[in-house]
Amino acid sequence: xxxxxxxxxxxxxxxxxxxxxxxxxxxxxxxxxxxxxxxxx
Numbered sequence: 290x291x292x293x294x295x296x297x298x299x300x301x302x303x304x305x306x307x308x309x310x311x312x313x314x315x316x317x318x319x320x321x322x323x324x325x326x327x328x329x330x
Contacts, residue, residue, distance in 0.1 A: 292304075294315070294324075296326075297305045297329060305330075306326050306328060307328075308329055308330045309327075309328060310325060310326070310327055310328075311325070311327075311328060312324070312325055312326070313326055
């Protein structure tokens with residue numbers, strides 16, 4: 290199946306994350322994916 294993941298650009302503390310490169314790690318069962326995200330403001 291397919292899934293949608295969204296992020297509002299905020300940190301765990303609720304402040305806006307700084308522009309830059311972030312790496313997203315997804316793990317489900319035996320599947321592991323790492324993707325690069327570029328946040329521009």
